[in-house]
Amino acid sequence: MIIAAVIIVSSMSSPMAGSISDNSPSQVSGEQIGSQSSEKLVESSGSEELIAAVGTHGGEPETGFNPITGWGKSSEPLVQSTLFKRDSEANLIKDLATDYAISDDGLRWTVKIRNDVKFHDGTPLTAKDVAFTFNTAANASGGTDLSVLEKAIATDDYTVEFELNDPQTTFVNKLIAVGIVPEHAYNAETYGSNPIGSGPYRFVQWDKGQQVIFEANPDYYGQEPHFKKLTLIFMASDAAFAAAKAGQVDLAEIPASYAYQTVDGMKIVSLDSIDARGISFPMNPNTGEKTENGYAIGNNVTSDPAIRKALNIGIDRQALIDGALNGQGKEEFTGVDKLPWGNKEAIFEDGDIEEAKKILAEGGWKDTDGDGIVEKNGLKAEFTLTYPASAQERQALAVSVGEEAKKLGINIKVEGKSWDEIYTLCYSSPNVWGYGSLDPTDIYLRYYSKSYDPSTRNNVIMYNNSVVDNYLRTAMTSSDQDTAIKNWQLAAWDGTTGFSEKGDAPWLWMATINYVYIMDEDLDIGTPRIQPHGANIFGNILEWKRA
Template sequence: MKKLNKVICLSLSAMMLAAAISGCGAKETTDAVQNETTGETAPAGEMSRDNTMIYGAEFMVEKFNPILGSEYCDAMIFRGLMKTDVDCQPQCDIATDYEISDDLLTYTFNIRDDVKFHDGTTLTADDVVFTISSILDENVNSSIRSDFLLVDKVEKLSDTSLSITLKEPFPALLDKLTVGIVPEHCFEGQDINTADFNVNPVGCGPYKLVSLEAGTKCTMTRFDDYYGDKAQIENIIYLYLPDYNTRALQLKNNEIDFTFVEPSQVKELEADENLDVYVIGSADYRCVMYNFQVCDLFEDVRVRQALNYATDGQAVVDAIAHGYGQIAYSPLQKNKFNCEDIVKYDYDPEKAAALLKEAGWADTDGDGILDKDGEKLSFTLTAPVDDEVRVNIGTYLSSEWKKLGVDCTLSALGWDAIDITKCESFLLGWGSPFDADNDTYRLFTTGSADNYGFYSNETVDKALSEARTKTEDADRAACYAEFQKAFAEDPAYDLICYLDALYAGNKRISGPTDKVLGHHGAGIFWNIEDWTISE
């Protein structure tokens, strides 16, 4: 087993998919790929395995447009002004350098003049201005708009320079500018929300799209005009395999080369002499999200607190995660602004029972389920059926909470049948790669984009809003401490555990590093240019 543990901050988003070969659209599967050994060509769907990596993927993205906010279209096809390094710190990428004004409100960027999009056009400041302006456009359905709300204006200074002016200081800006840049000309006369680009993407990253079979796979090949280091692996096939058992079987049978695996599969895969298993530090936490709009039971904080106390996080880590994780108590637990001095819900079923009694819940009819004013303490917990860990956590919680008199029914569904905003409660997974603002403000402030449970707390709103504009770490730490204390006392989630990211790959694959990863191992391909395949 290769243990790549380095847990401090969070990771970049995972890879997914590449961009178009010419124009602003993907080619069909008639593209030919040359076999390095024989010199013969074969259709993309039949390309040689000589220098091709097949990745077995859990998810298939429907739209590949950074403007709209897909977290799975970063490192392969799109690149931003900035990128994050192995320590998750922002560094220049398309930008060559930048200056910040004395009042911390204006950032001036110079950009490279040798960046080509996959259609052969040159990236200029116009494309950067278009990308950020489009994210801010209220007519565009961007899920990351809240990340840029403090941007006042974006202006082109020349083809290779631009300025970004802020409404207030915003130290997280450089992290936000890792967002991929898209070519403005590809959207002429089109609605960004429905543009053909969203399924035929064009970027400037190290790989470009050869073919895309919706819901099945995408095939990409190395972009030889990439401005950075040329990728070592020539071709990558991204194969959609939602079932984890299928992925493991195909890996063992050499049908795929690399994949995300579940904790229960590690021992068996370790025993295969042809495979390497990677255990990588992660900021990926599992929790129960309480939906305040759908289920009025959660309006009483004592009910939520009781459920939190009745959750044995260590049991989940030991029995369900097979030891590959740790108990969770804060959304910022892996961040430099983590605050230890908060309420922690150590497993205490007696305290849980006392809180429910205090809230007026009692089993008045002797059926084993608590009731109050004619209403049963009953709700549904939804989990994605293809996620072994989440389904097992849901099964465990349903059993444990029933001992308290809580009727929690697990509903395991396919993602196509899930609308998180409509679930009474949901087994959520999250994990952020960047600044503490990244997955706090947009998750927990009232009305924010990813606040799927409609949580609202004035203290949380104030603390997270102020934390965005503080320029000194000490001031930001104080704001984030206030947030974490308020969040713990009035929980939006039942935080359960952080999970290690688990991957397995054919021994001919080299390249995974110890960079801390995000949700479901997001970010594993952050250095894909350096990966290699041996004979």
């Protein structure tokens, strides 16, 4: 697998693995608007300060910088430490943890932690804080799904045991996702606005809707960061580019449409990601059934496999990338192509309009009235495709898919909606989603039949394949990594069935997007971490320096 960090002309290789090495860094993100002066938005007294506008993916956290409610879920939480992290090649590395062991039945995980860590207020971090964090996060039903955790117990000052209710080997990813908070200083109502952690940076100030400021932690147990002060400006991507062009920020996340711009004194950096864009297809016909919340279930067009397969085969993914994403992306066929559990055998040849039309015809879909739209038993091959109205690249992809579908005789009506609206429609209407995680649990929640849950939007299309279910359960509970990976792959395609296009085609995966940044020419960001859904530009912040 290749994960590239491209300064438009260069790249770096990033294979994936799973061994444990030693300690490594952190992350953050942002969103909003700023002034248009030629001065930096925040006064900077030297090269050891960094001002960044990185608000497009992730944005300003609604509940503040609180891991219990989701801060740092898919990236490293700058203020807090985690038990483990992943390096630029996705190897598991130690942060607070020094060692761990798993019981034979897979239901008890024992983690040893460092004895030299202090919170930013000088209080020692102990196993009680770790247990408190995980128990609180599990009870809060926050940003990280900890439903598998029965309870966490501190057995001594530097040992914590996690008791699980299901032997899920992917639990290690929860130990990466949750930043540790101090039991003595945690208040659910106020912590997010004034967080205390033990990470490489300590919180200084949050001006809601504008910026947040962090300063280097002088007592940090790891590598000392070059940048002693970080100011993150919450700014939308178009405004961020304007701010960078005006010399107001050192770094900004920008739209793909600006990827080939030239700005004096700055460079464009385009990072490959595992953040995939895909369209969910409701699998059941519309019989009038509703969810427990009263939302319609099923779609009479997308429930037909010929429609789903024809779209998967007929859509030209590279054309979508070249047009909708300005070339800033890679083709995606299963949602996890680049990951170790991606199945190369499930990848297929796309952009084949004639084959797509053949699939439709064999499925009984024909244009009998000459209006350019195929129909079957009086039902037109048309449906509404929703996308979050605030996401420019998803809108562009949705529109492009609609244009490609016309060539097949399928009419797609594209509509931008708020997430609140999408959550009421996604059981009956296809939607453009974004997923990208180093945790294969995402696959399980998306395709395992029993994971359907209207409250979490897991398996909203109600996909149900007993063979796939068996592969997913085996992968989820196997203590042998090779066995787990093999079963994740078989769930996509085993030669007969699976969740890929070659099987049931419940999704149309289109592309992984690139994260595009403009930054000072002298800014050296080292070897970036793999970019998940939501971005992780600050994942290796301890490597950053001025060249």
